[in-house]
Amino acid sequence: MKQLFSFGFEQAKSCLFPVVIFLALAITKVVEAPFISRYDAILLICLLTQILMIAFKYESLDEVKVICVFHLIGLALELYKVHMGSWSYPEEAVTKWFGVPLYSGFMYASVASYMCQAWRRLRLKLTNWPPTWSVFVLSTAIYFNFYTDHFIYDFRWILKIATLLIFYRTFVYFTVNHRTYAMPLPMSFALIGFFIWVAENIATFFGAWQYPNQHRQWEMVHLGKVSSWLLLVIVSFLIVALLKHIKEGRTQTGRLSRAGDAGFKS
Template structure:
């Protein structure tokens, strides 16, 4: 019985972490099934995403600092989308006013929703990392992963080499998380894979509802090729590393400020 209570709490918290991604998927489904007059579907989705973010801030489900992180991922994702659409990897065939080089602006929110999930999970599960690798090594890894999404169109695709590097670099790294009062842990590399798998399932749902279309889905929808899991695996790594590094920087700044205040108090002259 205790196991099922733990599983229920874990599932419920995961659902709360997915509020923003859930809003996006519900909006994709409704705007696909319903004919909304006076506004293009892509533009309506952009408006929904912006309103959703503002409401999450208003009701305290996200902070302004978290919004900054989310916007970083919006830019990262939008740049990647523009490039991939230009290269013909996928397309956004529907009309829309808020488009840049054929890419609707709402598409960046699909990437930032991953960052939103990570930020929410960090708070709700009280995430802690142990044996975190050297900052410069993982920064170089992030750059290499992101660059490979661009360069593999011209040179060799290094994704499997990068995945091996990830496994080596994070071989001792664990993520600790709390469910109710129970402290659990798992290898961070395994958590990358779990998140990537569920994003792959979400990608199938999103493409089914016309969020975007791969070349083999233009005539009739078909499941996204399973190899896309490796792409999401690498993108998830970028997301978690950036969020983690920003969290660590913020924690260090807070610690340094606390130490400074304590030092000032200890050095203050007695009256």
């Protein structure tokens, strides 16, 4: 129980950015801010939170770079999905672009923030990582399937099977109080996807966005959405893992270079 509590505490600290977004959604739903629309207020809260997290060194600059990448990726997906009618943002705002409030990108960025924080706090390590090219192709295919499923066959189940085949030997190791545990990587994808679906229900309840069946009154998000979040989690994790893999490779190259220079000088 002590280990479970410690694990939960580290997870909670890793979720600071998502928690702030949920609190902003809840507070602005109940309390109407003067002279500013709700979506604009949420954007200001997100920006202020990001600045404070950097100022207090809660996040490193490298982590912020990853988060910015996810912000752009998420915003692009939001623009497309809202245009296609998958969901909508019914309230008015100054910072609303083609029907999408700019704060929406921070919801995707908060997932990246959680992953970066958890990776560092739990000292994640991966074993039997597949070839980088296969990871890149899989993540690209999953992301673009969110776009193409409106016109051609939805390949999500094929992509899930491909994920299992590519990562069936990959394990993620995490450390809690100096004790290391292991979990199959596909299982971690499923667990994170499920909890994001729970968070999605909370977010739609507070009016973060609306699905077509939620216009008249709030309804629980269909359980099938876990499938979509699972795929998004895979893309998010793979991008973070690839960036960290590239950074570690550069670090090792730099160390070897410095060691070679030292040997040459000696």
